[in-house]
Amino acid sequence: MWLLILLLLAVVFIIIATTKLNLHPFLALLIAAFGYGIKFYESHHCNRLVQRDSHSLRGL
Numbered sequence: 001m002w003l004l005i006l007l008l009l010a011v012v013f014i015i016i017a018t019t020k021l022n023l024h025p026f027l028a029l030l031i032a033a034f035g036y037g038i039k040f041y042e043s044h045h046c047n048r049l050v051q052r053d054s055h056s057l058r059g060l
Contacts, residue, residue, distance in 0.1 A: 002043060010036045 010032040017028035 003040060006036060006039055 013035070014025075014028045014032050017023040017031070018025050
């Protein structure tokens with residue numbers, strides 16, 4: 001669900017960046033893609049770290 005909201009925010013950013021900020025559409029798409037990718041990596045990577053830690057703590 002979080003990634004869907006993030007995707008909608010990326011689309012809204014693209015629209016606002018091209019219309020209000022007069023940013024070139026390619027740059028708006030590039031910035032949105034990098035932002036989405038970084039947040040996706042952080043959420044996916046943090047979930048794996050939490051799962052790994054919880055599995056290692058079960059043995060204690």
